[in-house]
Amino acid sequence: MVTTATPPPPVGAGALLRSWREKRRLSQLELSTRVQVSTRHLSYVENGRSRPSPEMIMRLAEQLELPLRERNEVLLAGGYAPAYAQQRLDAPALALVADALRMVLDRHLPYPAVVLNRWWEMVDANAAVDALLDGVAAHLLEPPVNVLRLTLHPDGLAPRIVNLGQWRAHLLAQLRRRVELTDDAQLRALHAELSSYPGGADDPTPSPHQVVLPMVLRVGEHTLSMFTIAAALGTPADVTVDELVVESFYPADDATLRLLRAEQPPPPT
Template identity: 65%
Template sequence: MTVTAQSRPAGLLLRRWRERRRLSQLELSIRAGISTRHLSFIETGRSRPTPQMILRLAEQLDMPLRERNEVLLAGGYAPRYPRAGLDAPELSSVRAALRMVLAGHEPYPAVVVNRWWELLDANAAVPLLTAGCAPELLAPPVNVLRLSLHPEGLAPRIVNLAQWRSHLLGQLRRRADQLGDARLVGLWEELRAYPGGLDPELPAGRVVLPMRLLADGGELALFSIASRVETAADVTVEELTIETFYPADTVTAESFRARLS
């Protein structure tokens, strides 16, 4: 099946992804098992790639499913990967698994976010972190990075704000660069304009960087671990990230257990 090709040729998109991955034509052609000449013809538009060739190159370039669909469309082909809403019946097992992870992580906070760090779900511990934030920052779609760094969000209560800003902005910049996503670049530009300073140095003696947050007159220390569905064949599922927060000290652990007991 073919569809109307988009304004940007498939070959140009593939070339941009090759350059983003810092691969030469020779390196990519070896990985994909094709000649450098053939790859050059594809990138310059002298040869129209088949959908199978697009997918072969996309796999070697480790392209996200969303972008693989875009290249297929640009080549005049139908998208290969579905993009169901998270509330769609076919994702019921995924939703159930996500809820199991979120609930099982209590009494500590856990969230599910999408590609742009928009909040899709959260467990009962998260409101303990967001108490006192401006209502407009908590109105859907909530962007958890904006909520963290905005002057009317968590930022005034983050003791090590400069370090935490450096961590979040660095993470956002890397994803924006990896994906070439203009929306992520725009978010990075917005957030870096917020006050708070930058301090990329890890505190002495620390193996992880905790977020140190003032709450009820005390201080909580939390670090996070992010998980993804590595076997995803749906765009929505591939773009999901579960971020679970863990206590960095016994005081924080006891505080959360007491709050949700």
């Protein structure tokens, strides 16, 4: 006789909100004060005795700093339609955003820059990135390319990163913070995978003379020292747009500045 497992009951909006409040280490009193409702009402919402309105869910989600994807999930759990669309970046509605991102990448030449999604998968990149990937194993370059895996994998950039322990610690700390923000199972699995890679002692402390922590990478006969600036769209109203980040690399010393300017073509006009 074949038996099938009974699926778990759906999680309601109140239980999700309680879970997120606990993840954010807020008491019911702290959250209710921020949202300007009574602690009793918040308690009723969390235990399912009171059904929250879409407006109440959005107010609570705002104070809990939920990303747009997670706000939609709470709305769906409450029986409401998602508030935020989720479209492919090549959808007509996102054409101007895609064009702006492409402009940022192109204008950043001769320095490398990439567009990443929520899971650090490469959405787009400028031509300067190609020079950094020489010698990377082909399986790490199969789409979707995960730049954290590509960087820390023994078949990726890791053997050429001079300060691997420092850079590894920096990347794992970023990933851990995003896991805490999103509670995303895919990101949690990625953190476990990357943490298992060899990489020396994880020490994110920069040297006393440094003002930023660079990634120091051997490329052919040269060594490049680069720091990064991450930028996100300021007013996203779409899940895809909310999760995009532009990671731009800049020279951290004069030698890298000269090398990058000499080896790359000027940006398009």
